Amino acid sequence: MRSLISPRLLLREWEDKDADFVLDMYSRDEVVRFLGARPQALHDRSEALTRLERWRSRQDDVHAVWAVQDRRSGRLLGTVFLVKLMASGEPLQTADETEVGWHLHPDAWGNGYATEAATAVLAYAARAGVSTVYAVTYPENAASQAVCRRLGMRHLGQTDRYYNMTCELFTTES
Template identity: 30%
Template sequence: MFAVTKRLLLRPGWIEEAPALTEAIADKRIARNTARMPWPYRLEDAEEYLSREPDPDYPSFQIIDRTVDPVRMIGGIGFMEGEDAPELGYWIRPDSWGHGYATEAAQAAIAAVRSSLGYGRIEAGHFVDNPASGRVLEKLGFRRTGRIAPRFSRARNRDVDCVMFTLEEEDAAQTVPSALAA
């Protein structure tokens, strides 16, 4: 599955990109804000991740900035099995923070999975000490559920409180089309 926006290309990762993925994640601030990413993130971690068989029900994408030459990997976004619905997760490399890439990528990824896989409700969350991610979710139309759940952070090696959100299909209707202006 692929998606294209005005600035980004979302596509599957390739094993040949393991060094680029390792370099993109070479900042502890990325790993500590995710549940599943180890720290330190080594080449072997990237190779293991990129060699996994893709799950057709829960796609993941590398986020490629296509406005620069050469193009450059600036993050990752994907879906995993959640408690009651598919769950969205993403990361952006720190030198690309503050440019709207997470919002743009998430809009495109959500549109793609809704179109291809029929996703209705989508869940997401952010660690309480990462409020910037909460602002991205709110821009996307996600609503707080009122629940804070402990989530294990592999990089921190402990449970961290996670603010939970949900996105119903009708909540995102006004935000998704703008992301697809390629």
């Protein structure tokens, strides 16, 4: 997995030693409320380790899930990812389309980190030959929709094609 660097951030591979941060971030209702068709908070460190392993299983030559770290302080801030979308159905199936996304710890909200991290990931995707990238958000998630717009993504409207839920769909295609 390739690390990425932006002006303020290091995007790096998640390590098991990061499990306490993952537990802290993903145990918060304000973080998980917009994640998946049935949002579920983590409850213990073993669930955080399982989450890290699941992220590793979604990696390939292009796709990855990165830890977002402040370059100056070394403090972890959240997650950014470039993964295959999951098509609706039982069970969910890997789709052909690629998704960019981000989850930040509430302590990191409002500082432009999501936009900066996603910009680095989209540049990486372009270098890797991924010409079209999508983002999906809950219809109520105005903050993530604002990030999509700051990234220059175009809003395609609502869809239920992914994750067994109705999402707002954004694309990098002009």
